[in-house]
Amino acid sequence: MSVVTDSPAHSSGSDDFISYLNDALDASSPDSSADEEAETQDEFEDVRNKRRKLESTEETEGSTSEGIMEHKLVVAESSVKVDVCTHPGSFGEMCIRCGQKLDGESGVTFGYIHKGLRLHDEEISRLRNTDMKKYLFSKKLYLVLDLDHTLLNTTILGHLSSEELHLLNETDSLEDVSKGSLFKLEHMHMMTKLRPFVRTFLKEASEMFEMYIYTMGDRPYALEMAKLLDPQGEYFNSKVISRDDGTQRHQKGLDIVLGQESAVLILDDTEHAWMKHKNNLILMERYHFFASSCRQFGFNCKSLAETKSDENETDGALAKILEMLKEVHCTFFDKLQGDLVDRDVRQVLSSVRGKILSGCVIIFSRINHGALPTLKRIAEQMGATCLMELDPTVTHVVATDAGTEKSRWAVKEKKFLVHPRWIEAANYFWQKQPEENFVVKKTTNPL
Amino acid sequence: MFFHIVLERNMQLHPRYFGRNLRDNLVSKLMKDVEGTCSGRHGFVVAVTGIENIGKGIIRDGTGFVTFPVKYQCVVFRPFKGEILEAVVTMVNKMGFFAEAGPVQIFVSNHLIPDDMEFQTGDMPNYTTSDGSVKIQKDSEVRLKIIGTRVDATEIFCIGTIKDDFLGVINDPATV
Ligand SMILES: [Mg+2]
Ligand SMILES: [Zn+2]
Numbered sequence: 001m002s003v004v005t006d007s008p009a010h011s012s013g014s015d016d017f018i019s020y021l022n023d024a025l026d027a028s029s030p031d032s033s034a035d036e037e038a039e040t041q042d043e044f045e046d047v048r049n050k051r052r053k054l055e056s057t058e059e060t061e062g063s064t065s066e067g068i069m070e071h072k073l074v075v076a077e078s079s080v081k082v083d084v085c086t087h088p089g090s091f092g093e094m095c096i097r098c099g100q101k102l103d104g105e106s107g108v109t110f111g112y113i114h115k116g117l118r119l120h121d122e123e124i125s126r127l128r129n130t131d132m133k134k135y136l137f138s139k140k141l142y143l144v145l146d147l148d149h150t151l152l153n154t155t156i157l158g159h160l161s162s163e164e165l166h167l168l169n170e171t172d173s174l175e176d177v178s179k180g181s182l183f184k185l186e187h188m189h190m191m192t193k194l195r196p197f198v199r200t201f202l203k204e205a206s207e208m209f210e211m212y213i214y215t216m217g218d219r220p221y222a223l224e225m226a227k228l229l230d231p232q233g234e235y236f237n238s239k240v241i242s243r244d245d246g247t248q249r250h251q252k253g254l255d256i257v258l259g260q261e262s263a264v265l266i267l268d269d270t271e272h273a274w275m276k277h278k279n280n281l282i283l284m285e286r287y288h289f290f291a292s293s294c295r296q297f298g299f300n301c302k303s304l305a306e307t308k309s310d311e312n313e314t315d316g317a318l319a320k321i322l323e324m325l326k327e328v329h330c331t332f333f334d335k336l337q338g339d340l341v342d343r344d345v346r347q348v349l350s351s352v353r354g355k356i357l358s359g360c361v362i363i364f365s366r367i368n369h370g371a372l373p374t375l376k377r378i379a380e381q382m383g384a385t386c387l388m389e390l391d392p393t394v395t396h397v398v399a400t401d402a403g404t405e406k407s408r409w410a411v412k413e414k415k416f417l418v419h420p421r422w423i424e425a426a427n428y429f430w431q432k433q434p435e436e437n438f439v440v441k442k443t444t445n446p447l
Numbered sequence: 448m449f450f451h452i453v454l455e456r457n458m459q460l461h462p463r464y465f466g467r468n469l470r471d472n473l474v475s476k477l478m479k480d481v482e483g484t485c486s487g488r489h490g491f492v493v494a495v496t497g498i499e500n501i502g503k504g505i506i507r508d509g510t511g512f513v514t515f516p517v518k519y520q521c522v523v524f525r526p527f528k529g530e531i532l533e534a535v536v537t538m539v540n541k542m543g544f545f546a547e548a549g550p551v552q553i554f555v556s557n558h559l560i561p562d563d564m565e566f567q568t569g570d571m572p573n574y575t576t577s578d579g580s581v582k583i584q585k586d587s588e589v590r591l592k593i594i595g596t597r598v599d600a601t602e603i604f605c606i607g608t609i610k611d612d613f614l615g616v617i618n619d620p621a622t623v
Contacts, residue, residue: 088558089542092597092604096543096556099528099595099606114538114545116604117554127541210568234570238540258541 088123092116108256112245113238132260135210136340139333142259143209146268147217147225149286154192159292163306167191178231185224192228193289196311197318202235204322208329212239214252219244251275262344267321279346285317285428317428324430328352356426358383363390365399365406367420375420378427398423402442448530453499455518462511474498477517487598490525491550526551526596526605533617536587539572546589551603555591559608581616588618
C-alpha cells in the first residue's frame with residue numbers, strides 16, 4: 001500500500017480526521033455512528049464545532065477541500081434532483097456507475113460473482129446482448145450444468161455401505177486432481193466420484209459453449225466440486241451458481257445466468273427444478289455411484305461402487321449427450337438460415353429430439369395411469385405418433401405385461417413389443433434403442 | 448488514506464491478568480481486539496502504535512472484572528471519495544473487475560473502464576486495449592479513483608473508476 005508514504009502530510013491528528021469523517025458520513029449512512037466502540041459521546045459536539053471551523057477556514061490541503069467540495073456537490077445535486085445516472089447496479093449498496101449510495105435492495109443479486117453485487121434488469125439485458133453478439137461471433141452458445149447425479153455423485157463418508165468401504169483405500173490424490181476421479185474430502189466429510197467421461201466432456205463442450213455450474217448444493221460445496229472438475233479454472237471462472245444464489249427457493253432459474261435464453265442449454269437430472277425453462281432442458285439419466293444415492297431415490301439394487309463397476313467411459317450418458325450437443329451446435333450455426341441473433345437453440349433442441357422416434361407409431365397397453373401421460377408426452381416429443389386404437393400402422397406396442405390383448409396382437413402381427421423403459425432410454429440417450437434390449441415378460445398372474 | 452489517530456476503548460479484564468504484567472496484558476488484549484477490525488467512523492484499524500493513557504479501573508460488581516479506559520494511538524485506513532488508490536486486481540469478468548487494497552474491496556464496473564478496453568474471456572479473463580498494449584487481468588496492479596465508499600462493521604466496499612487521466616495499470620504481471 002504505497003499510500004502510506006503520503007500519510008505524514010495528512011496525519012494532522014484525530015480532530016481534523018474526525019471532521020472529515022463526519023463530512024463523509026453525514027452524506028451517507030446515518031446509522032454508521034451506532035458503533036459499539038467505546039468512544040466518548042461528547043466527541044460529537046466537539047466534532048460539529050470543529051467542522052464549522054473547518055468549513056469556514058480556507059483549507060489548502062488537497063484531499064480535505066476536495067472531500068468537502070464533493071460533499072457539497074452531492075447535496076446540491078440531490079436538492080435539484082438532477083440524476084443522469086440510471087444506476088445499472090450496485091456493489092455494497094452503491095451505484096456501480098456513479099458511486100452514489102442506493103437505498104434498499106433492488107435488482108437481482110449476483111453473489112456468485114462477488115459478495116454485495118446486484119444488477120438491474122436493464123443492465124442484465126445489456127450484458128446479455130453484448131455477450132451474445134460476441135459469443136455467437138465465436139460460435140459459442142451457453143451450457144448450464146448441474147452437479148449431483150449429472151456430472152458426479154457425492155456421498156457422506158458415514159453413509160458408505162459396508163461393501164463400499166474398499167473405496168476408502170482407492171481415493172485419488174488431491175494434489176493433482178486433474179488425473180483422478182474418486183476423492184475423499186475429509187473436511188466436508190464427503191466422498192465424490194466424478195462421472196466417467198466428464199473431463200473429456202467438459203473439454204470438448206467448452207469449445208462450443210460458455211459453461212456455468214448450477215447446483216442445489218450450497219456455495220462451499222459448489223466451489224469444492226468446481227475445483228475437482230476444473231482445477232485450472234478454465235471453464236467456470238465466476239460462473240458457479242449455488243442454491244445460496246438463486247432467486248426462488250427449490251427452483252433454478254436462468255434469471256441469474258448472463259446468457260440470452262434463446263442460446264442456453266441446461267443439463268440436469270431434475271426436471272422440476274427448471275419449471276420455467278423446460279424447453280432449454282436436456283434431462284440426464286441419474287448417475288448413482290454410491291449406495292446412499294441409490295437409496296435416496298428408492299432403488300434397492302446394488303450400487304456401482306458395491307459391484308465394483310461403473311458407467312461406460314466411451315458409451316455412457318455423458319458421451320451420448322456430447323454427441324447430441326455437437327449436433328445441436330452444428331445445426332444452430334451451420335444449418336439454420338437467417339440472422340444468428342434471431343435463431344433459437346430451443347427450437348433446434350426440439351427438432352433434434354423430434355427425430356429420435358420419428359416414424360414410430362406407438363400404442364400403449366395397460367400402462368399405469370400415473371405414468372402414461374409422461375410417457376406419451378416424451379414419446380411425442382421424440383417424434384413418435386401415439387394412437388389410442390389398434391391400427392395396422394402401429395409399429396410398437398408398449399406394455400409391461402406380455403399377456404395383454406394388445407401384446408398378443410403385437411406378437412401375432414410381428415410388431416415390436418417393448419417395455420416402457422425403451423422410451424425412457426431413448427429419451428436419455430437421444431437415440432432410438434435396440435428393441436430386443438427391452439423385451440416384455442409375461443407376468444405370472446394374468447388379469 | 449492512512450491516519451494516525453488516538454482512540455479510546457473501555458477494556459474489560461479478567462482478574463487473572465492482574466499483577467505486575469497488567470499493562471502488558473492490557474496492551475496485548477487491545478491489539479488482539481482492535482487490529483484488523485473495522486469501524487464505520489474510522490475505517491480499518493491497521494495497527495496499534497502506542498498507549499497514550501490508561502485510566503483508573505472500575506471494578507464490575509459481581510464479576511470481579513475490571514474496566515479500564517484505554518487511550519491508544521493507532522494507524523487506521525479509510526478510503527475517501529475522490530482518493531486515488533493503488534490496488535491489486537482479484538477478479539475480472541464481463542461486468543468489470545474487482546480489486547483489493549488491503550482490507551478494501553473495490554469494484555470497477557465496465558462503465559468505468561475506458562471504452563477502448565474490451566473484455567476477453569478465456570482461462571485468464573482480461574480487459575485489453577485494441578492494440579493489445581494495455582491489459583488488466585488477475586494480479587495486475589492498478590491505480591484507480593474512488594467514487595463511492597461504504598464502511599461496514601467488518602468490511603469496506605468501494606466503487607472505483609479508471610476512466611480518467613493517469614489511471615489504469617501500473618504493472619502488468621504478464622510482462623514481468
Ligand atoms: Mg442433480
Ligand atoms: Zn448511478
